[in-house]
Each structure stands twice: as structure tokens, then as C-alpha cells.
Amino acid sequence: MHFVKQINIKQGDNFRLRQGDIDVMEAYDWPGNIRELQNVIERAAITSNKGPMIFDLPLTAAQTHDAHKKAEPQNILSDDEMQAMVRSNMLNALNSTDWKLFGDDGAAALLGMKPTTLASRIKRMGLKAGE
Missing domain, CATH: 1.10.10 (Arc Repressor Mutant, subunit A)
Structure with a gap:
């Protein structure tokens, strides 16, 4: 929320974090720590084109494995x-x-x-x- 507030002040925007965004960010491992978090939020604000922020986070190995497990034929x-x-x-x-x-x-x-x-x-x- 801190970084979103900074961007809003700096750019005069009104970005907000949706609960789904918070859930995605909480599930991510953040190997780059706080600087990576700041960069991800700034990138989402820049690429949002005045719409909702979309966060582009890479999947961890465990998440990739889970995604492949979920894509089994019964889900087609x-x-x-x-x-x-x-x-x-x-x-x-x-x-x-x-x-x-x-x-x-x-x-x-x-x-x-x-x-x-x-x-x-x-x-x-x-x-x-x-x-």
C-alpha cells in the first residue's frame, strides 16, 4: 500500500490494490525482497494505461508444478x-x-x-x- 500511495502522489493517479492483487502478492516468494516489490508495483502502474494495475509475477517452481497438475484432462x-x-x-x-x-x-x-x-x-x- 505504501508504494501505491507514493505512485499516486507522484503521478497524480488513483491506483488501488484489489484483494485479488494482494492475494497474488502475498503468495509470491519475493526473492528480490522489498526492491522487487517496489519495481513490480511501479511496472504495474506504468503499464496500466489508466486502467486497473495488472501484476506480472513469475511463477515459482512449486506454483508451476501446481499449475501443470491442475491442467489435467478432467479440467478441459x-x-x-x-x-x-x-x-x-x-x-x-x-x-x-x-x-x-x-x-x-x-x-x-x-x-x-x-x-x-x-x-x-x-x-x-x-x-x-x-x-
């Missing part, structure tokens, strides 16, 4: 199942923002995409408010 979804999940996730984001696409509190920011991309996907999928 069909394309129809994947599309249904994408549709459901998009509708959840849209409904939680009252179908607001643009801005820091819009559905596009929640989904980590450009509002114009979200608008075209809404049209392509034929999504309607109230679904």
Missing part, C-alpha cells in the same frame, strides 16, 4: 462451455456496473479490456440488459 471445457462462461462473466460485470462500460468503475475496467472492445463483444454476442 468444451468450446460451448467456455463461451457460456465468457458470456456469464461478461454479464456479471455489466450487471454489477449497471451496464456502465467506460471509466474506472465501468465493466470494461473490471474485465481488463478497452470499452470499445467490450461494446463490440456485447453486440456480437447479442447481450441485453436484464439478462
